[in-house]
Ligand SMILES: O=C(CO)COP(=O)(O)O
């Protein structure tokens with residue numbers, strides 16, 4: 001990578017390239033699906049370009065956009081940049097966003113009858129400790145402004161979201177945290193399908209409350 005970026009921006013670019021490759025190599029991302037963004041120290045967003053494969057990101061060509069949505073540099077930003085911006089603008093703790101079409105969460109997002117306020121009823125502690133409730137955003141086509149409008153409404157209250165018939169969106173205080181929490185959710189969705197129709201002992205309300213108050 002060239003020297004045209006500040007050292008913190010250079011580090012952020014390298015982190016995005018590294019995490020994108022890690023997602024891709026381990027099968028959490030396939031083809032050119034999914035997008036990542038983070039808030040730079042200069043107050044602008046670094047995001048993956050539209051149509052890019054997370055496994056082959058070029059640190060020098062990542063998109064830079066203002067929080068208002070103006071494209072500053074790099075390749076054309078993700079078509080989902082509007083919903084990424086909505087999350088930063090409506091949650092001061094949001095410093096990074098991960099959106100994937102990971103297998104099990106996307107399968108979950110296609111089920112009918114999900115609880116729109118929390119589609120993952122807790123049966124293991126980590127989802128409660130790290131993420132909390134996961135609301136479902138109704139289906140809109142990728143890139144639709146209504147995804148951003150709905151996420152803007154939910155952003156202040158939740159750390160992860162499931163886009164119906166599409167996939168997860170997870171925020172974090174860092175790209176690493178958002179990535180870790182996305183993986184936690186993906187593994188939890190995988191457990192849901194592994195458990196299938198068997199009777200699950202869900203965590204009780206007091207067990208959930210104990211985890212939340214930690
Ligand atoms: O996941 C995607 C759309 O929801 C991928 O779109 P982009 O390639 O424009 O980021």
Ligand SMILES: [Zn+2]
Nearest residue numbers: 034101142167
């Ligand atoms: Zn998508």
